Amino acid sequence: MRSLTIRPRSLRAILAIFVALFLIALIAVRAANYTVAHNALIWEVDRRLASEASAIAGAKDDVAAMTARIIAAQGNHDTADLFYLLTDKAGQRLAGTLRPHRPLPLGYSNFGEEAQVDGVAHGRALVRRLTNGSTLVVVSDNDEVVAFDRLLANTQLIGLGITALIVIGGAIGIALAIGGRMRAMQRTVDAVIAGDLHSRIPLDGTHSEFDRQAEAFNRMLDRIDALMANIKHAARDVTHELKSPLARLRGRIAAMARHAEGNPLQSEIDDALAQTDQLLDLFSSLLRLWEIEGGHRRERFAPVDLGALAEEVAESLQVVAEDAGRGFAIGAIPAVTLRGDINLLRQMLVNLVENAIHHTPPGTRIDLMLERRARAVRVIVTDNGPGIPADRYETVIRRFGRLEAPDKPDGQGLGLTLVDAIARLHHGTLILGDAEPGLRAVVDLPIDD
Template sequence: MPRRSLRGIALIYVGLILAALLAVRGANYAIAHRALGIEVDRRLVLEADDIARAGALDRMIATIDRAQRDHDSADLFFALFDRSGRQVGGALTLRQIPPLGYSDFDERAGVPGVGHGRALTRRVPSGATLSVVSDNDGIDQFDALMSRVQLIGLALTMLIVIGGTAGMMWEISRRLRSMQRTVDAVMGGDFSSRVPQTGTGSEFDRQAAAFNAMLDRIGALMNDIRHAAKDVAHELKSPLARLRNRLAAIERRSSGNPLAPEIADALSETDQVLDLFGSLMRLWEIEGGHRRQRFEPLDLAVLAHEAYESLTPVAEDSGHGLTLTGARAAPLRGERNLLRQLLVNLIENAIRHTPPGTAIELGVLPLPQGARLIVSDHGPGIPADQHAQVIRRFGRLDTSVEAPGLGIGLTLVDAIVRLHGGTLALEDAAPGLRVIIDLPRDL
């Protein structure tokens, strides 16, 4: 079954209700109209039978005269014709005798004062022909009135249905938006966000309570994992720092010793492990959402210019060319140090993972609702099916020991972007890689 939006489901529901109402109202009108027609035909038969029972022609004429004087028959007209077709009774004047049986006619039949009627013509004793005509103008007026009543009732019912559906849609949409805001906040790192409850005990409140309980459980598990990871990191960081200091002291005393290169390698690897622990600690702090309290107004273009000036010598030393384009004013709210780290990580990644001579471009563009940061290079690039892998924690395309980096640079960038409520996208620069980050003006 194809997915449908809430609005689409509501439109289908209203359409079905409208179709059902039209069918019911149409059936009511048809039944009532048919019942009136049956009653008219029954009346014509009764009057014709009453006249025919008179028997002789003169008695039938007398019966017709009495019926025409009767108030109850004021909407009935009679015409009696002898064997030769000459009218011998009744006040009804017809241009021609109607066909035998039932027939309908309009003003073209020339019946005085009758615009629409129903006629019953039959043979009666003495070889005469009797026509009884009913004036249906009153029935037509009743039909028109019934049609108006049906349409007014249909319109009022549809207003009630549409109003009720709109109110129900508004309430459901309001609840869904509230839940979506909570989900977005949790995805952005604010694990304290919860779906508001009204305290009415309604189905929506019970759903919100269950959703909040789930978030409480997830938050508790995340805190347990985070605290355990931090404890492990802290416990390991101190002995590693002491080990690093001892290796550094040994390196200083090992000048000329054959083991000096191995000691230097051990010291370098220890520094990498310490850097890894530092990066993980920063990542956990960012994902916790607490840094959002440090948000302040800033200009992303200014930060980009600062990163360009500080990293241009680094790029030149490695044989890369770094350029800054489109750095106009791009105001937004954010954490200044984290955005600086984001810029440094992106530029250093481009320098580290592209060969010398590669051009690297840094650009900032203001958007109506925020700013766009673009870092692109003309290096070997990353296959499109591996873009998600390089953002994942410890995700690296080159898994060899000699590969530079810790595999956590873009993970930190992604965490900083999500903390600011932005989006991160990797694109093919043909050749090379283009990183596009959109950040909102206000979170």
């Protein structure tokens, strides 16, 4: 059988365990201190009772001598807090002023008001059976001892409470301090994941361990940012360098097409022109994708009426869907305003609907609708076509990702990639699912009320 191992996995759990163990140890120490002090006090009282009982009894347990000693002790100022009782074998009083209403047990014992001992509310008694058969009782008035014992207990409890508050407050302070730095790091990581490679962990200038860790993390981000910038610049430069000659090539092919009527190569020229247009569209899409992933378009964010924009896109694509033999319906479109780039949001909606048009057979029904959530809006496009296997969702979102479908147009493989990039630029998410049948594409976008 494997041993149980507890591994705290969060800062709160670690601090909670530390505070719990510290408080348990503190309670144990305080309890030990109280017990030692209490027992020492009782031991001192017992020592005094034993000494006084021995002095009263003497060496021979003579009743007359003991009576005289009791009378003398009762008049002594030093023993004013002591009470005595001497009884014979039958329990008849021989000497002393102590009047218990019921017998006290042999040996040492404590009693309170329930014992009904006249003149003593709280006491500690020593009862001895002497050799001559008589019984000697010596009682110490313990009111001051009980008061001191309560004071000692209250002091321990107050000290325990103050120490516990200090420890708990310190643990909360540590949790807040460390948690604040961790949240700052998490916000930076989330921003970098969202595409803001310029985000950095803020420093407080204390040069503490947290600051040094943040500086190291920021240096790593600087290096990653520089490498990504080099890659993007190189890719952008290559794209621009290729796009210019392609544009010139397209112009020459278009000129050839205008003068090629009746030429046997007419179809080949038209095909070359179409493929050149596809390449130019591909480069334009790549340039836009790199621009979106760079996060710079956030500077253009402004309030956008997403409901009105969805109706505009739906109206423009209605004819396209009908010409392609697809049914297109618009569901609920509530009035929703969010901050974003209106051109990118328009392209996101167009790509979602066109993806359904291009990758479904004629007769497919396509629906577009918006759902208002508490602090988000959900854009939903569904179709009742063949759908996509669940294990291929990531493939179609990935750049140049395509399903193997020879009977369908290849496309650029960037439609849903752009949708995903635009959603992430707006701090949203693209989720694909099964419409049973068909595909359900959902984009969740946050709303700042």
